[in-house]
Amino acid sequence: SQQxxxxxxxxxIQEGENATMNCSYKTSINNLQWYRQNSGRGLVHLILIxxxxxxxxxxxxxxxxxxxxxxxxxxITASRAADTASYFCATSSYxxxxxxxxxxxxxxLAVQP
Amino acid sequence: NAGVTQTPKFRVLKTGQSMTLLCxxxxxxxxxxxxxxxxxMGLRLIHYSVxxxxxxxxxxxxxxxxSRLKKQNFLxxxxxxxxxxxxxxxxxxxxxxxxxxxxxxxxxxx
Numbered sequence: 001s002q003q004x005x006x007x008x009x010x011x012x013i014q015e016g017e018n019a020t021m022n023c024s025y026k027t028s029i030n031n032l033q034w035y036r037q038n039s040g041r042g043l044v045h046l047i048l049i050x051x052x053x054x055x056x057x058x059x060x061x062x063x064x065x066x067x068x069x070x071x072x073x074x075x076i077t078a079s080r081a082a083d084t085a086s087y088f089c090a091t092s093s094y095x096x097x098x099x100x101x102x103x104x105x106x107x108x109l110a111v112q113p
Numbered sequence: 114n115a116g117v118t119q120t121p122k123f124r125v126l127k128t129g130q131s132m133t134l135l136c137x138x139x140x141x142x143x144x145x146x147x148x149x150x151x152x153x154m155g156l157r158l159i160h161y162s163v164x165x166x167x168x169x170x171x172x173x174x175x176x177x178x179x180s181r182l183k184k185q186n187f188l189x190x191x192x193x194x195x196x197x198x199x200x201x202x203x204x205x206x207x208x209x210x211x212x213x214x215x216x217x218x219x220x221x222x223x
């Protein structure tokens with residue numbers, strides 16, 4: 001079963017605007033990651049936030065994590081047409097022998113030039 | 114440095130046919146994974162491997178088999194393809210985080 005649910009499913013904005021997408025998950029996690037997928041390509045890692053962190057920045061990306069609400073948000077500031085892609089959250093949980101990830105259903109972001 | 118390479122990129126099969134998807138990584142990663150991606154479903158884990166000679170079931174393993182005879186290669190097999198296995202298949206590998214993905218194999222079963 002899917003761990004993460006993402007909201008919204010699709011988002012269309014103008015170049016220069018900010019884009020915010022949200023992820024909710026169900027069980028305790030070790031870390032939460034965000035990936036981007038351009039059309040017809042594989043997933044590319046964007047940022048990882050650990051369960052003991054509340055906020056993390058990387059360039060134009062800002063990720064927050066609220067473990068009490070089991071939710072995370074990804075903010076892309078000053079969006080560009082090249083940011084058009086699908087964005088997925090993925091969680092890594094405690095226990096188990098691997099670095100298995102459980103992915104959310106994704107948000108499709110369209111940035112209009 | 115090619116990263117994760119998947120072959121083939123596209124394939125059309127008839128119901129009941131068999132085939133093998135190949136994943137190769139050149140990053141000396143211990144862990145490798147096979148996912149399928151369907152519309153509106155995100156990625157779901159089929160099988161994974163924690164090292165050469167090991168495999169384990171993921172979330173949706175039925176109808177698939179895997180082998181990890183060499184550390185750099187992870188093979189996904191469909192013994193008797195079914196239309197429900199029409200999907201895009203992704204391979205990934207890592208040692209810690211994050212996972213590194215190939216560009217996928219688009220598989221259609223008629």
